[in-house]
Amino acid sequence: MPSHRTRLIAALDTSSYEQASRWATELEGRVDAIKLGLEFTYACGLDAVKKLSARQELFLDLKLHDIPNTVASGLKALAPIHPALMTIHALGGPKMIARSRAMLEEAFEGNDSRSRLLAVTILTSMNEQSLAEVGINATPLDEVVRLGRMAVRSGADGLVCSAHEITALRDALGDAPELVVPGIRPAGSSTDDQKRIMTPAQAARAGADWIVVGRPITRADDPAAAAQAIQDELRTAVP
């Protein structure tokens, strides 16, 4: 049973700066970090990312996946924003991950709060059938552990996975890799396009370092109250 606190990241998925800014203000003090991703960044730009994250810890989730040089150079360009966490796809392979880590070490030399590199394993919107559709004939669990081992060995500081794989990843890799877990749905909420889901309490008991929650917060009538309810659930889940 984990004894550390599972922290809450709110995914602010919107193309509107005003909307994201409103959420960020409402959620300040109620979430531990905000996540800005493809929709916000493409629509509003990196200056807006920088501005919005001035007061809160930032997970910049752009899921880079390209040849090693292109991904590492992309990360170098993002480094001045200084997100706490950034994502690349584990499927880019060991060289892409190793070059990315080396680039971040270089970009943050002399700064002991380097952005941490997360490798996305298998998206939480995929199940065994969706894996077969892209030619991967394995269970999500086996594939996540296989990719997770490779990614951490290659230099990833942590992994994005579903809560279903936390126990197996901890058995394989120990406590050091930071496990960031989307596909979280409080009991009774809509699953949307997510396939491998768990509740906040289940993810906390499994040992998630962070959970990522978007629509259950942002589509709630009262996003601040929804975030607070998740924090309360996390707090009481682990004695």
Ligand SMILES: O=C(O)c1cc(=O)[nH]c(=O)n1[C@@H]1O[C@H](COP(=O)(O)O)[C@@H](O)[C@H]1O
């Ligand atoms: O990297 C991610 O954050 C991510 C990986 C993954 O496997 N699944 C996943 O849902 N996410 C992100 O987590 C957030 C989940 O949002 P909701 O489904 O609205 O809670 C979205 O911003 C996704 O981009």
